[in-house]
């Protein structure tokens with residue numbers, strides 16, 4: 001991408017608009033189109049983040065970082081320059097109606113593909129109520145493109161959304177699909193393909209946060225299949241961060257009112273899930289949020305716990321035994 005194209009991209013994405021889309025809001029105005037607010041890049045307690053809307057630049061007096069919207073995207077999403085550009089281009093071009101149409105198509109396909117229903121059953125997702133509530137679909141591969149182009153969508157738009165590859169094939173093949181806000185997550189049903197895929201762009205906030213945030217106690221899990229089995233077991237106060245690393249927006253959501261957060265990350269052999277949970281619980285406590293770590297049996301995640309015969313009552317005991 002040359003200098004001129006970079007400048008064009010920056011003109012199309014004013015820094016303030018992008019910040020606000022990431023849930024940032026200024027705390028107070030300064031002179032000359034400048035604003036101060038809490039820094040979204042570090043845990044800030046008094047506004048130290050300066051945004052200059054005339055120059056489209058930011059600077060944080062707390063963590064000392066600053067730059068343009070591209071630099072912000074690099075730091076905020078913790079990606080390198082080329083990925084930050086891709087995220088911004090995606091954000092500029094994301095067509096939510098297109099994602100909605102794709103998700104609708106995938107939901108129809110789920111009912112037509114017994115292998116997908118069988119996969120969900122094997123992963124503990126066994127009630128249609130869960131499938132309907134989470135709007136779970138299936139991407140068989142090879143037919144989304146023709147469906148959407150028949151509906152009048154253009155091939156370049158499908159490519160830009162990442163639904164179709166540069167070569168013109170469906171991007172999601174043999175994947176269980178969960179709609180997210182502004183993205184789709186595809187879980188491969190085949191062990192031969194990478195298990196997790198998203199469309200280009202940010203993974204968004206915490207899953208179903210608008211419904212879950214009303215609970216004084218919430219359970220946070222890594223994956224959507226963990227979320228699904230817990231919901232099916234009657235735990236409706238469950239949300240998901242899509243990985244152990246929370247983006248700044250997800251972290252702010254967890255802290256948006258006083259609550260207890262139960263962290264049920266994978267108890268994998270190398271301890272990475274537990275390490276991430278401990279690190280997160282410390283950060284939450286610093287924000288005045290009560291955090292408790294759920295100790296699953298070694299080698300289990302919430303999904304395998306229930307698939308392996310774990311009962312809701314047993315998980316309830318784990319919640320009660322969870323340590324700070």
Ligand SMILES: [Zn+2]
Pocket residue numbers: 039040041042044049060061062063064065
């Ligand atoms: Zn900062």
